[in-house]
Amino acid sequence: MKNQSIKHFLFLTVIFLMFVNINTQAQNKQVKIACIGNSITYGSHLEDSERDCYPTQLSNLLYKVYGHNCVVKNFGVSGRTMLKKGPKPIWVEPKFSEAKNMAPDICIILLGTNDSRPDLWAKIGKEFYGDYKSMIKTFKKINPKTKFIVGLPSPIWKNHPYGGTAWGDKHNDSILVNGVIPNIKKIAKKRNVTSIDFHTPFENKVDLFPDYLHPNAEGAKIIAQMIFDIIEEKNMIQKVINKK
Template sequence: MTKTFIALHATGQSPSVQAKPSLPLGGGLRFIGLFQMKKRLFLNTVVVSLAVAGAGCITFGSNCPHKVDPADYDETIRVACVGDSITFGAGIKDRKNHNYPLVMGKSLGDRFDVRNFGVSGATMLKKGDFSYWERPEFKQAREFNPHVVIIKLGTNDTKPQNWKHSAEYAADYEAMIDHFVALPTKPKIWLCSPAPVYQTRWGINEKGVVEGIIPQVQALAKRKGLPIIDLYAALSGKPEMFPDKIHPNAAGAKVMAETIEAAIISK
């Protein structure tokens, strides 16, 4: 089921339009069951895509309607972009000038100070093989005392050596949210779904993203009353933007910047 979905999402096709082969009754029933599972997964992605296209984020609480309005601040608005190599900009030829936080910062203008706290290989899991919790960027992000925090961690957590601790992912994520909530600025926080995985590499896999990370992020957002910026939907069907199948290029980073800006800024 997962391999079929990966191929379809890479080409932008819906599983619902695929022909059903003629099978003996038993095999046919099994196939239909798998078909319905794929269809539900596809429909969930479509609903998410429509939410992103229409509002910039999916909200499970009151935060999304209350976007950042520069008029509400009497100082430069500090935005902390917390994440992994995709936030850092790995895979982009001119990373320093085309990572998504920098692109978004240029678009937002002088009223905003957008900082990149991405760390290549970082996990949300405290027991991950390269936990963000232990990186200096986590401390730096908190010391930045941001007004806005964008969290995008989970891609590296899908690696087998990390996902064996999957039962702790949501708790670790919630603990990180609480660390930022406790800051003096009481920042607005947005959670991001991971980008699509167009080919399993370094242990990073699409099944872990779709069936593991995204459902947990959605459940956590609902429990905490926080909005989700669905980068999975924004970057689906765009394999040409992922030269190594994992990291978006400059064009992909631009899509991320535009999607996140639309989600967080009141215009």
């Protein structure tokens, strides 16, 4: 009986130490999250862009659950396009190089708004799909286990002042709906990555977009919450920690 008690004690001790070791590894693992995007990601037109941008608000939500285990970095640059041949492609920006150097575990891509100019889309819109696929491949090459969340851009209302003086130079919601968004949906399906629709939920919430294009702090908060919810739904943090 005494030997059985000792064996039982040793067995429980081993199980306990294994649990402690696994838990310690999980606590020490930092999940790197990169937010790639344009002015909406950067936080343009917010009273305090650093505090109110969606990446910071997402970081705050994750901190409440995971503490310091999640590191969220904002690599948004205003006015940038996914199109490599666009007037201001994100590809050549130092921030994009920084994002690649981070080798993120989770990569959130929210681009396409600045690709929606009628003149630009008519000229090289057919290259959007290939350039988007190339971005996913770029990060996959650096970190094959990178998980992606691709965003369908929020609405563009016709009263916005950006893109030029002529209507043909202005970012256009119909191009988002009929060109950009279908391409992103196709990418998500083909590459088996997670997508989030930021367009439909905001269509009747123009009050959250004071300049008819950029969300205010409340709008950015909703974007952050939607991303947080999908990260939790897909159990992404634990999958990264467990290297799945």
